[in-house]
Amino acid sequence: MIFEAGAPLDVIYFPQSGLISLLVVTKNGSNVETSTVGREGALGLHGALGKRRSYTRAIAQISGSFFSIRASRFEQIVNEDSAVRDLISRYTEILWAEAQQIAACNAVHDAASRLCRWLLQNADRIDSDNLPLTQEFLAQVLGVRRTTVSLLAQELQKHDLIKYGRGRIVILDREGLQACACECYHVLQHDTLPLAIGVTL
Numbered sequence: 567m568i569f570e571a572g573a574p575l576d577v578i579y580f581p582q583s584g585l586i587s588l589l590v591v592t593k594n595g596s597n598v599e600t601s602t603v604g605r606e607g608a609l610g611l612h613g614a615l616g617k618r619r620s621y622t623r624a625i626a627q628i629s630g631s632f633f634s635i636r637a638s639r640f641e642q643i644v645n646e647d648s649a650v651r652d653l654i655s656r657y658t659e660i661l662w663a664e665a666q667q668i669a670a671c672n673a674v675h676d677a678a679s680r681l682c683r684w685l686l687q688n689a690d691r692i693d694s695d696n697l698p699l700t701q702e703f704l705a706q707v708l709g710v711r712r713t714t715v716s717l718l719a720q721e722l723q724k725h726d727l728i729k730y731g732r733g734r735i736v737i738l739d740r741e742g743l744q745a746c747a748c749e750c751y752h753v754l755q756h757d758t759l760p761l762a763i764g765v766t767l
Contacts, residue, residue, distance in 0.1 A: 569623065571621065572620065575610040575613030576638075577634050578609065578611055578614060578640050580608050580632060581604055581605050582632065582633060584626055584692065585602055585626070585628035586624055586627065587624070587625050587703075589622055590623075591622075599668075599707040600665045600668060601665050602691060607657060608657070610624075610637065612658060613637035614637055614640040614643075615641070618637075628699075664754060671748060671750040677718060678721070679746060679748035681704070682747035682748070682751070683747040683754075686751050687755075689740075695738075697735045699734070701719075704719075
């Protein structure tokens with residue numbers, strides 16, 4: 567756990583590896599993933615615009631290395647550099663657009679194509695085709711039962727698109743997986759630009 571929903575954004579994290587999942591938590595305890603953050607982005611970035619709270623629960627889904635800086639310190643940097651402010655605004659817009667695309671994806675696309683999209687999207691974010699993931703987590707992000715994830719993964723493995731083991735998925739055929747993914751992967755791949763901020767901590 568990095569942030570709980572409603573927690574003050576007092577630290578900003580820049581992943582160098584690993585994957586952060588942003589989750590909306592319902593009253594009954596269910597989780598719905600709205601976005602992920604990898605090496606292309608940052609977590610809590612709008613905390614540099616003044617006192618802010620997290621809208622989502624943020625968890626490190628795949629462990630990795632993170633640079634961090636106090637939000638108050640980064641706010642000083644932002645106030646002195648309009649280019650950094652513009653970059654934060656652009657990245658916030660990208661996250662908003664991504665959340666909208668994922669909401670549409672969850673509403674209209676089947677679980678199999680969404681699984682392919684999710685695997686590709688997040689393999690890009692960690693720069694690795696080796697994804698340490700549990701069936702339980704994949705079921706949460708796809709909004710399906712754990713047994714459904716198992717059946718979908720077995721089908722992809724049967725066609726040599728992935729290798730699926732306990733708590734780990736390896737992408738074997740990216741082109742084949744892209745052919746099975748919904749159009750949202752290509753939309754997100756085109757529209758989500760890398761965030762590159764050089765900060766001396």
